[in-house]
Amino acid sequence: MKFSKLIMLATVAISVGTAATEVHAAKRTIANSNSQTLTFKQITGNNLHRLGTIRQLTRSQIATDHKLTGKQVQYLMQLPLPHRLTAKNFTLDSQSLTMHLTKNKLHVSIAKIPLSKLTGIILNRYMPSNLRYKKPTATKQKVVALTFDDGPDPLLTPKLLKVLKKNNVPATFFEVGSSVIKYPQISRMVIQSGNQIGNHSWNHPQFTKIGKARAMHQISTTDAAIYKATGTLPAFVRPPYGAINESIGASFDRPTIQWDVDSLDWSYLNTPKTIKHVLTTTHNGSVILMHDIHPTSVAAVPSIIHVLKKRGYKFVTLEQLMQKPLLSNYQYFGRNDYRNL
Template sequence: MMKQGKLMMSGALVTLLTFGLVGVPVAGHAATSKAVTYGQLTNNNAHRLAAIRQATRQEILKQTKSKSSRVKAVYKVGLPYHMNKKGKLTTKGLRVSLQKNSFKLKNVTVPYKDLKGKIRNRYLPKKQRTKSVKTSKLVALTFDDGPDKTLTPRLLKTLKKYKVHATFFEVGQSVSRYPQISRAVLAGGNELGNHSWNHSDFNAIGTAKTKAQIIRTNQAIYKATGTLPQYVRPPYGNITAAEGRAIEQPIVRWSVDSRDWAYLNKQKDINSVMHATRGGSIVLMHDIHSQSVAAVPTIIKRLKAKGYKLVTVSQLLNYQALPGLQYFGAHDYRTAGK
């Protein structure tokens, strides 16, 4: 955006407020807002509109300083589903109108930083716009089934030692048991994702129970950390298209399966990961097996020696993951259930 400028005309001082491409006001000048349809914001992309709803739920909880008992209620708030409906671009973010709800809010403003990669770049301040990222030397390590009271803290120490970050897909019942460990995961600069309540096979339990498992786990993570997780990883990688639509969170799969759960052997874990990992890979491991956690230091050192940078899933996907889609690697995604 251009900065505020001043121009002398006919002896009078005229203050010019300049705007970006779509009339988003300069920060600090709250008097102006611009109405825009969700079709314009998303280029008529239903996945992007679902991402706006996801970010709006987070903001409702934050703005109302809600306790975890209110997480289920936020999924009942009427949010935009039609492309011809309008939001308003303001100095602070996108103002979303809400249907009558138990939070007693008529609207909520979602900050632009939470809409990066979710709405078109032209509607974002320049510092929040996504830019192309080279992923040929990026790898995301991910760990499932925790938190474990002993092994997860040990792994966090390893990540801190080598100054790398990872993404943890946690089981809700374990988060409830060890909330302090989930907080430590985030405190270390890592990401938390949802891995169901008790590791049920979504394909076997159906859409309604799948959604209930996801919301229950989101509630546990929110209670532990004060934030909803962005991603879901379905146990066994099983998810239907209907479940993907119902969840309204990006689905993260993997391109490298370490099979550490089968080996339970440190050296085999190392060999498996090193053999299959390429630039843009999402690596699947588990932080509930001692052999897996023991393998991580060597894996990190060898990947770094090959010139790879270890990043979170969000960094690998350039903050552009959308609900209803499942991501296998940096440039490998498809509709959930396919």
């Protein structure tokens, strides 16, 4: 695996000054690589969270590049991918990270992950300058992320989507596979409306009580349902009840999204109480947990959005909230609050 020498950058000569700049950039890149055979240990800084993220990006890229059946999507979690940071089975160039796969049931030999998806995952010195991770600048802007569990619901989810669109608010919907398979058109609406879908299991068991094998089956079957409905694999997992352990969490190679504001909408089933609780407990950087399967919960959303905006909050995606790539085998509760499994 030789790091690309980026010869093309040095041969494009629009002007003498431009050519000189590009040659300098190419030489610097070559010097950084030092013509070495790179390893995962080098490009990730010996970071297992980054390696797990690359494994999942490999699965997602295969799902994007190939039209897979439901069974093939379920197999992705069993796809033989490197678990050692010294593995030498990838190629890195100026455009992509190419994974060279071992023999597998999908008969796929390579997966080319664009470098644009790897900012903050591959160390900056191995990335083009325009794709290097930059620490966010300090801001006084207060931010919050909305998340909704247990859908999709054929009536309430579309109603909620209209509210979010009207107020220009993004959200992440953690859906259960048994409902996605019934209402795939609603899941498509979620994506088409500019929101994200996360995996919330097939039928909402507590993972830590059913064991690793059954938990993996819950995740993989829901992956297949969401893929069939939307053409994409969910990037995040939220375990039912927030119950997770290291063994189960490591098996799906994705960030685990928890929360730090539980609306208790499922307990109150009362719109004014839900509104009051969320407004009382939300703070800068919060991940708010709600549900799009209760009429009282959906009815509470317009007021929650209105008041929080009036208080100076901006509603953002999970990535924007965290201000960095979300990595596998971490639990994310809110901004600056992420923990090992």
